Amino acid sequence: MIEFQPNSKNIEKWLKLIRANGVGPATFTRLMKHFGSIDTALGAAAAEMTRIDGIGPKIAEQIASSRDKFDVKAELNLAEKLGVWIIHTEDDRYPTVLRKIYDPPPVLYIKGSLSMNDNLCIAIVGSRRCSLYGQEQSSRLAHLLSSAGFTICSGMARGIDTAAHHGALSAKGRTIAVQGCGLANIFPPENKSLFKLIAESGACISELPLNYEPLAENFPPRNRIIAGLSLAAIVIEAGPRSGALITASAALENNREVMAVPGKVDSPLSKGAHRLIKQGAKLVESVEDVMEALGYIGEQLHKHACSSAAKASQRIEAARHGQFQLKLTEKETKIYGCLTKEPLYIDQIAAGTNLAAGTVNAALISLQLKGLIKQLPGSSFVRK
Numbered sequence: 001m002i003e004f005q006p007n008s009k010n011i012e013k014w015l016k017l018i019r020a021n022g023v024g025p026a027t028f029t030r031l032m033k034h035f036g037s038i039d040t041a042l043g044a045a046a047a048e049m050t051r052i053d054g055i056g057p058k059i060a061e062q063i064a065s066s067r068d069k070f071d072v073k074a075e076l077n078l079a080e081k082l083g084v085w086i087i088h089t090e091d092d093r094y095p096t097v098l099r100k101i102y103d104p105p106p107v108l109y110i111k112g113s114l115s116m117n118d119n120l121c122i123a124i125v126g127s128r129r130c131s132l133y134g135q136e137q138s139s140r141l142a143h144l145l146s147s148a149g150f151t152i153c154s155g156m157a158r159g160i161d162t163a164a165h166h167g168a169l170s171a172k173g174r175t176i177a178v179q180g181c182g183l184a185n186i187f188p189p190e191n192k193s194l195f196k197l198i199a200e201s202g203a204c205i206s207e208l209p210l211n212y213e214p215l216a217e218n219f220p221p222r223n224r225i226i227a228g229l230s231l232a233a234i235v236i237e238a239g240p241r242s243g244a245l246i247t248a249s250a251a252l253e254n255n256r257e258v259m260a261v262p263g264k265v266d267s268p269l270s271k272g273a274h275r276l277i278k279q280g281a282k283l284v285e286s287v288e289d290v291m292e293a294l295g296y297i298g299e300q301l302h303k304h305a306c307s308s309a310a311k312a313s314q315r316i317e318a319a320r321h322g323q324f325q326l327k328l329t330e331k332e333t334k335i336y337g338c339l340t341k342e343p344l345y346i347d348q349i350a351a352g353t354n355l356a357a358g359t360v361n362a363a364l365i366s367l368q369l370k371g372l373i374k375q376l377p378g379s380s381f382v383r384k
Helices: 013-018 025-035 038-045 058-067 074-082 133-147 158-170 189-201 215-229 243-253 270-278 287-293 296-320 330-338 344-352 357-367
Strands: 085-088 109-110 121-126 151-154 175-178 202-206 234-237 258-261 372-375 380-383
Touching: 013 025, 013 038, 013 074, 013 085, 013 109, 013 234, 013 296, 013 372, 025 038, 038 133, 038 234, 058 330, 074 085, 085 158, 109 189, 121 158, 121 215, 121 243, 121 296, 133 158, 133 234, 133 296, 151 344, 158 175, 175 189, 175 215, 189 202, 202 270, 234 243, 234 270, 234 287, 243 258, 243 270, 258 270, 258 287, 287 296, 330 357, 344 357, 357 372
Parallel strands: 121 151, 121 234, 151 175, 175 202, 234 258
Antiparallel strands: 085 109, 109 202, 372 380
16 A cells, blocks of 8 residues: 655645746755745745855846746645655655755655655665676665665666666565656656555655656756665666766765675676776675675674575575475466466566566566576576
8 A cells, every 4th residue: 555645834835946947956955044934935035035155146036036837736736646745854754864965855756655764775776778697686685685674775767776676675675766757757667567566665756846757867866866865875787977876976975885786897887886896885795795884884783684684595595496485476476377498578478467567577576586587688587
């Protein structure tokens, strides 16, 4: 059941100001700091705004003339229809760690739920065009960290992000997806089922208006939220210009730990992660490595986290060797029954089981982690 909570008090006023022309997160913060309240900021004259560093006459006039133009009523009606709730930084439900970054989103749109447990959050990010190795490492680390009680945060993009979310879901853990578009859109569209699964066991969030399209310029700012929600960011397979490196940079700027999983030395996909390691990022292969990188927090959680991860690894390994029968969900049983020693693609499995492609993808990740099936090059699947 997807959780729906009431919006923050005075959210209408916050939406008016943040949607005014010339107002971004940093400018919004300066306005609030100068005027002391949302009411005073909304009622301020343009001349008064020019007394704030970084706001000249032109920007001040833009803000003053546009702060009543955003259709707040339509936005709130659509949010209610979609089951999305909206909070601002003065709300106690706003994530504490995110509030502490340089430019926190003044408002957050949320589909799903936030939890105090999300204070123990690890970001796992990487390339959209990734290798099978990258997908496996992303799913494995997410599964083990989630089994140890960590929330997994990523961007729900194709490739490493999607594998991280699936890894957390397969461990029945919490995961947060930060979208680079409004929550009325789902990007990429093939992750519609994944979006629903994440909202049911965590949250899909965005700082953007509900109908915003997934434009390229939205994603770099999105990455600061992924970093801001997390204690640390783990990069798995990133090219030299990968958005995952922007997340790593944002993590460093906000005093978060940065880690990287090594890859093949001759693969272009390894260049970004290897560069981070050369620059001092912690090389991680296991949950133990992650705990070491987390310093004091890792020391306090080391015994529990490593024990939980070890048990999860043992369950997976035992299943691979047929030592016991893992319990499968109804959908996993259906998909496993469809597979043979002959390779099948996701669309073939979906057609054979009458399940949505996103549901099939989620179950396939879980079955891989349980050691029952294998993914072949070209994204086809067989029984082990």
